[in-house]
Amino acid sequence: MMETRITRLLGIQYPFLQGAMAWITGWEIASAVSNAGGLGTIAAATMEPERLIHEIRRTRDSTQAPFAVNIPIRLPTSQQAIDVVISEKVPIVVLAAGDPMKVTERLHRAGILVLQVIFSLEMADRSKEAGVDAVIAMGAEAGGNLGPDELATMVLVPQVARRIDLPVVAAGGIGDGRGLIAALALGAEGIQMGTRILATRECTVHPAYQEALLRAKDVDTTVTGRRTGLEFRVLKNDLSRKILGMEKSGAGREEIDAISIGGLRKAAVEGDTSTGSVMMGQVSGMISDIPSVAELFNRIMSEASARIREVARYFDS
Ligand SMILES: Cc1cc2nc3c(=O)[nH]c(=O)nc-3n(C[C@H](O)[C@H](O)[C@H](O)COP(=O)(O)O)c2cc1C
Structure with missing residues (x-):
């Protein structure tokens, strides 16, 4: 157990959010x-409404605890996903990739808590104005889609925590007890992990993806899409090299998006880690095993309590 405003708000035991993927x-x-x-989270991004309903109902059958659905607002599927979470009475929605202004009130009216993923202070202000219940400040160490300015977690989180009085969850580059302590020290009241969760026993990503993650070293990720304005942090492989080459030679956004987005399915579902898009964060260099989620959470808690005692020693005297 660990109590923060995030655990109280969401009704969970540990302030650990699973990033939607x-x-x-x-x-x-x-x-x-x-x-x-x-807090477990279903990623609605690529799901048709029937599939999303199925995933929500299976989650309900498998846990009594709260869970969330993540909806990237700018995707064409988002309106239908919002209708589904309202009709299925999902307790928590995490909004990403877009402006929370239009949908927050509707979700609140349906009794749904709303969290917003943000990359900048401008997005923090916008989320506050929209009335969301908490924000997830995600730095550019993260895997997947990044903010255009690529602020690191280290500088984003403290500025957001100082700027708005809402509870802040830190995301991007966190995968162990040291990361938890660092996030709390920066002013966050919870952490969200994506890459670390990929390497757990219960994660259904293709085993070849997990193997690539375990092999990844500190410098093995790169960012594609900087020239076209849709940045993704991915493992360096044949596809990322091809995309970076296309960007250099001036290829258009649509052409590049087509192979990036379809590429995640190819890697995650089919296990093609060479020509698929193997999205993962920089923390992959620190991950070398595949524990169960419960083992991971216990480990993070015990590492964090050991680490905080070591750090506190510097201040005893
Ligand atoms: C393969 C992959 C897919 C992702 N898909 C989504 C998504 O659909 N929606 C979203 O809000 N974030 C998405 N993310 C971001 C994660 O939810 C999370 O915020 C991020 O992974 C945290 O940083 P970390 O990878 O350093 O732990 C994705 C990340 C990865 C690695």
């Missing part, structure tokens, strides 16, 4: 994370 996080990992005391 398109094509990957369905009911299996969401219910495992919620059963282990964190």
Whole structure:
């Protein structure tokens, strides 16, 4: 147990949120994370409404604990996903990739808590104005889609925590007890993990993806899409080299998006880690095993309590 404004708001035991990952996080990992005391999250991004309803119902069958659905607002599927979460009475929605202004009130009226993923202070202000319940400040160490200015977690989180009085969850580059302590020290009241969760037993991502993650070293990720304005942090492989080459030679956004977005399915579902898009964060260099979610959470808690004692010693005297 660990109590913060985030655990109280969401009704969870540990302030550990599982980041939504398109094509990957369905009911299996969401219910495992919620059963282990964190917040499991279904990624609605690539799901048709029927599929999303199925995932929500399976999650409900598998856990009594709260869970969330993540909806990237700017995707064409978002309106239908919002209708589904309202009709299915999902307790928590995490909004990403877009402006929360239009949908927050509707979700609140349906009794749904709203969290917003943000990359900048401008987005923090906008989220506050929209009336969201908490924000997830995600730095550019993260895997997947990044903010255009690529602020690191280290500088983003303290500025957001100082700027707005809402509870802040830190995301991007966090995967162990040291990361938890650092996030709390920066002013966050919870952490969200994506890459670390990919390497858990309950995660249904293709085993070849997990193997690539375990092999990844400190410098093995790169960012594609800087020239076209849709940045993704991915593992360096044949596809990322091809995309970076296309960007250099001036290829258009649509052409590049087509192979990036379809590429995540290819890697995560089919296990093609060479020509698929193997999205993962810089923390991959620190990950070398595949524990269960409950083991991971216990480990993070015990590492964090050991680490905080060591750090506190510097101030005893
Ligand atoms: C493969 C992959 C897919 C992702 N898909 C989504 C998504 O659909 N929606 C979203 O809000 N974030 C998405 N993210 C971001 C994660 O939810 C999370 O915020 C991020 O992974 C945290 O940083 P970390 O990777 O350093 O832990 C994705 C990340 C990865 C690695």
